[in-house]
Amino acid sequence: MSETTGAGVTGESLESIRARIDGIDDELLKLVNERARAAAEVAAVKQAAGESGDYYRPAREAQVLRRVRDANQGPLSDEDISRLFREIMSACLALQRPLRVAFLGPEGTFTQEAALKHFGHSIRSLPLEGIDAVFREVEAGGAEYGVVPVENSTEGMVTHTLDRLLSSPLQIVGEVEMAIVQNLATRATSLGEIRRVYSHSQGLAQCRAWLETHLPAAERIAVSSTAEAARLAAEDSSAAAIASDAAAERYELPVPQPSIQDGAANSTRFLVLGKESPEPTGEDKTSLVIARENRPGGLAGLLAPLARYGLNMTRLESRPSPEGMWEYVFFIDLVGHAEDPDLKRALGEMQQLASLLKILGSYPRSVA
Numbered sequence: 001m002s003e004t005t006g007a008g009v010t011g012e013s014l015e016s017i018r019a020r021i022d023g024i025d026d027e028l029l030k031l032v033n034e035r036a037r038a039a040a041e042v043a044a045v046k047q048a049a050g051e052s053g054d055y056y057r058p059a060r061e062a063q064v065l066r067r068v069r070d071a072n073q074g075p076l077s078d079e080d081i082s083r084l085f086r087e088i089m090s091a092c093l094a095l096q097r098p099l100r101v102a103f104l105g106p107e108g109t110f111t112q113e114a115a116l117k118h119f120g121h122s123i124r125s126l127p128l129e130g131i132d133a134v135f136r137e138v139e140a141g142g143a144e145y146g147v148v149p150v151e152n153s154t155e156g157m158v159t160h161t162l163d164r165l166l167s168s169p170l171q172i173v174g175e176v177e178m179a180i181v182q183n184l185a186t187r188a189t190s191l192g193e194i195r196r197v198y199s200h201s202q203g204l205a206q207c208r209a210w211l212e213t214h215l216p217a218a219e220r221i222a223v224s225s226t227a228e229a230a231r232l233a234a235e236d237s238s239a240a241a242i243a244s245d246a247a248a249e250r251y252e253l254p255v256p257q258p259s260i261q262d263g264a265a266n267s268t269r270f271l272v273l274g275k276e277s278p279e280p281t282g283e284d285k286t287s288l289v290i291a292r293e294n295r296p297g298g299l300a301g302l303l304a305p306l307a308r309y310g311l312n313m314t315r316l317e318s319r320p321s322p323e324g325m326w327e328y329v330f331f332i333d334l335v336g337h338a339e340d341p342d343l344k345r346a347l348g349e350m351q352q353l354a355s356l357l358k359i360l361g362s363y364p365r366s367v368a
């Protein structure tokens, strides 16, 4: 039986099903371009209203994604639907002007994956060498947005990002959560040949138990990123990298040992940095940093307004204050937008009690 004359379970021939798919694709093509024209009309309206800057609207994008996910009846998963619509919006926006997005590079880092997950592929990518460089590029206007890691489920906070948030005028405009899969990537043909293992310090830490069991004698060398680790391992067959699939692929490294991270559920949260906070969407988060001079009950008192207004705190992290010894600042994530009435009142009351209160941004909760 030839492929094109066979019949499926419904009795319809392959040829006929493919003809149907062609018809659906024609419809999709027409509709996708119709949508792009509508998005261009939105841009014209924004321009006529004298709006300056870029046309990216994180709040609207979150609403679009939530709406199609709620309407989705499958068989495609909600994640697949989000990904497809994200790319459609990304292309529609690029038609107006592609966004310049800086991220912790080089190409192949998890941060690049997070940037593409959030903005889609129709962006102008600016891979930079460090977290600080990403902040500076967005502050200076060389990029409209920046993406940096902030927290890993096994390794904890990325303290450099927190410290930089404290001093930067930038706002958090979004968050991206991503499952992190670390692989052993190497040209070595057996584990016995591996003398050195390169990775980012977080990559080495996330795979500590695996390394102790399988490569106890290999030297562990921390480098600036997992992508840089893959580049180094590609040049030396007695070395390996702990890196993402994307980094291994980029440097054409075989992956003899996939998924070697210690925690089964290893995920990293990234922040999207920009200049203006998005408007409320109804499903938002607010990040802030707060401090009070060191005295008993100080923190409990500062947080009391949150309980009074029934507000939900999803994270509380302390960091030594840059101001003095044994002084602390607290990074807090709250459910809600700083313009929501209850949150606004609570923040007002906290402001009265605090020696420092800086809102780092209100932004839509991540749409997976």
Ligand SMILES: O=C(O)C(=O)C[C@]1(C(=O)O)C=C[C@@H](O)C=C1
Residues within 6 Å of the ligand: 039, 042, 043, 055, 056, 057, 058, 060, 061, 064, 088, 089, 090, 092, 093
């Ligand atoms: O609704 C808008 O403001 C648009 O510009 C359209 C659109 C879209 O394609 O849906 C494109 C870019 C924005 O980031 C948000 C949404």
